[in-house]
Structure formats: structure tokens, C-alpha cells
Amino acid sequence: MSLPPFFYFTDDQRGGDPLYVAPHLPKGCGIIFRHYNSKKRAELAFYLSKICKKRDLSLFIAKTPELAQEVNAAGCHLPDHRISALPVLKAQYPQLVFSAACHSERSLLKAQDLGAAFAFLSPLFATRSHPGASSLGVIKAQKIIKDISFPVFALGGVGFKHQNWLKSAGFAGFGAISEFEKTVPAR
Numbered sequence: 001m002s003l004p005p006f007f008y009f010t011d012d013q014r015g016g017d018p019l020y021v022a023p024h025l026p027k028g029c030g031i032i033f034r035h036y037n038s039k040k041r042a043e044l045a046f047y048l049s050k051i052c053k054k055r056d057l058s059l060f061i062a063k064t065p066e067l068a069q070e071v072n073a074a075g076c077h078l079p080d081h082r083i084s085a086l087p088v089l090k091a092q093y094p095q096l097v098f099s100a101a102c103h104s105e106r107s108l109l110k111a112q113d114l115g116a117a118f119a120f121l122s123p124l125f126a127t128r129s130h131p132g133a134s135s136l137g138v139i140k141a142q143k144i145i146k147d148i149s150f151p152v153f154a155l156g157g158v159g160f161k162h163q164n165w166l167k168s169a170g171f172a173g174f175g176a177i178s179e180f181e182k183t184v185p186a187r
């Protein structure tokens with residue numbers, strides 16, 4: 001699977017309706033579907049999968065590989081605390097591509113060693129998703145990914161204006177919420 005250069009992260013707490021946002025995403029975009037607290041999570045994932053197939057967008061379901069398999073998603077995105085489960089999950093769901101959320105060099109190395117296809121390193125900069133969380137910053141992020149051998153995407157306060165810097169720093173691309181939602185026409 002060739003990886004998209006950027007990913008839209010859904011967020012049921014501060015993001016928009018993914019079924020409305022997805023049809024407006026740029027070509028070649030990936031989607032990390034979170035919506036952990038939605039009572040209609042499976043239903044939303046099913047309809048989002050249909051949009052993604054129609055638009056040729058790569059869909060990754062966060063946290064639950066069984067739902068990813070059920071909706072025929074490209075893969076499953078694991079939170080940092082579930083990286084240890086990668087070998088077992090990869091054996092149970094061989095058709096899925098697994099990505100990981102990483103917040104340190106240690107978790108990035110662990111994801112790489114346990115077979116994640118790619119990871120998101122966050123937060124690079126201050127972000128509304130994690131108010132008050134300390135960010136890695138440019139220099140620390142570059143040092144962390146320097147010797148990593150699989151694709152790493154930046155997450156947290158990044159967007160299209162950072163693409164050149166991210167590429168020169170060694171990132172495969174970026175993930176964001178508001179960067180994509182601000183380009184969606186108002187209803």
C-alpha cells in the first residue's frame with residue numbers, strides 16, 4: 001500500500017461530522033477515524049468506508065481492528081498504549097495495515113520493532129486537541145526520527161504550510177484535524 005501524504009483525524013469532541021468532511025478532503029488523503037465516544041461509531045465507520053471507497057481515500061479505524069475489518073478499512077491505527085499488542089493483532093488481522101500513535105522516541109522505536117507500517121509522532125507543536133501538553137518542537141522531533149527506518153508522520157499543530165519543512169526533516173507527511181476542516185464549505 002502506498003501511503004497518503006496527509007491524514008485527516010476525526011474527533012468526536014472537537015471535530016466536525018466526518019461524513020460531511022470526507023467528501024471535501026483533498027485527493028489522496030487518508031482518514032484516521034477515531035470517534036471513540038460516539039454511540040453510532042460502527043454505523044459512522046460503515047458510511048465513512050463507503051465514501052472512502054468512492055473517493056479512493058485510505059481509511060484507518062482507530063483502536064478497534066475488528067471494526068476496521070468489518071467495514072473493509074485499509075487498516076487500524078493503534079493508540080500509544082496498545083502498541084505492545086501489534087504482533088498478536090497483525091496475526092489476527094493479516095489483511096490490515098497497522099499504524100501507531102507515538103509520543104516519544106521509545107514508543108516510536110517500539111512501534112517500529114513490533115511491525116507497525118508507519119506512525120504518527122505527536123504533539124509536534126501546541127495543539128487544541130491536547131491543551132497544555134508539552135510539545136516536542138522541531139529540533140527534538142528531528143532527533144527522534146533521525147534513525148527511524150519506517151515512515152513517520154507529524155501530528156499536532158501542523159498543516160500544509162509546514163509540508164516543505166516536514167519533508168526536509170524526514171517526515172513522510174502529517175496528520176491534522178482543523179487543517180482539513182477549515183477548507184470544508186459551511187453548511
